[in-house]
Amino acid sequence: MPQLIPATINSGLPLAGVLFLATFVLLFGSFLLFLASKLGTRKYDPVKYQSYECGIPAQEKKDTKISVKFYLTAILFIVFDIEIIFMYPWARTFKEFIDSGNGLYILASMGFFLFVFIFGLFWEVKSKALEWD
């Protein structure tokens, strides 16, 4: 197979494509919703527009109390996800560091980072932050 010539089509800004596609998809979805709203029949009935409940009229409006567990989960997610994102460049350059002879250095530095990570996870489990009842 002859060597493929570097991209002629598809060169330029890849992110311009992302913007274009996102706009197109949003327009596509909005257009379909608009079409559905024009084509659909409409019969007014006050009961139909109440929110779906078990049958009796809703007492509260929308200030439903939310378990603080969800909030805690979100916070822990952010902490751990950022730690995981830090591993990506490390993993990307790992082989290059080994080839240049600094393998032990990069392994040990990530070892220390992972120690903090694992200690954090252990601490969370120990302090019952991950218990759901």
Place this chain on the structure above:
Amino acid sequence: MGKDVFEVTINCIKLIVVFLMMVQAVPILVWLERRGSAFIQNRFGPNRVGPLGLVQLLADAVKFLFKEEFFPENGTKFLYYAAPVVALVPATLAYCAIPLGHPLQYGEYLFRLQGFDVNVGIVYVLGVSGLAAYAILLAGFGSGNKYSLLGALRASAQIISYELALGLSIVGIILLYGTFNLNEMVAMQQGPLSFSFRGHEILVSWLPNWGIFYQPLGFVLFFASIFAESNRLPFDLAEGEAELVAGFHVEYGGFKMLLFFIGEYGHMMVGSGLLATFYMGGYGIPYITNQALWQTFMDWTQDGQLAHILVSAATFAMFSFKLALCLWFFVQVRWTLPRFRYDQLMDLGWKTMLPWALFNVIATALFIFVAHG
């Protein structure tokens, strides 16, 4: 027409075609799911509209279009209408970054069978598919309904919890290939299994050179995570009928519901496509390299250009086959495993899969260090 205008036009058309390909795969998937579940449960399933009931969802879509437009009086109008449209975006953006076939060389042009070739492929895909939680939360808050809100919170907590295991299993993949680019990953998985261990070249000719043989644990973790990410059984706590009626889309009906469905099935396709790309050789045909494939076609047709087109077509067919296989597995699992309880789900994500994913990263790093050193 200038050259630049031509290229931009081709690229835009290609993006729209990939998006429409994803959208039109949804009716087939829904058909596969309903038909498959019917056969598993010893029923017939949809078999009236068209041959084997294949046109069922097309008829449904037309019906959805003529359904009554409905807005719950407690809801927030903008959020309520924005949610189904936003649900389409992340799956589409992620799907367009997955390589669907070998790049096609035509004259001086190189035509990639891929929406856009982002050189930070994995990071980009993870970033945009993380936006899926927004559509769910918008739907939950916009509906003004307790079931919706609880379903949305559960779904987003579940998605973000399993994103940790997902992200960590991908670290193993990056360690293995040393690149973020999905095309380069596929190129590295050609041919039979071969790697070098402390200077010795090892060749296992009866296995393809796929990521799954280097990362078996990572494969299992990734596979379980994409089930949770796309809210499928056994992880569909977001819409557990017995507890939440239907979860975040209780108040949605008609076409808005269909848009949510397209988003959900799109997520399944993105997950399956990534699984195929990371662990099953992507568009590559097992055991043979693309070079050898081109040579075979060249000997057969005696035409270099035609051979290029045939290579692209064959690899695209191979990718579609792998995708279909993964998607069939989604259906199979749905009718095999029961649903988890919510605390079991969270325990599985945080206390089982996250530590195993960490172990996988450490083991992979140590192995590569020993094998390379």
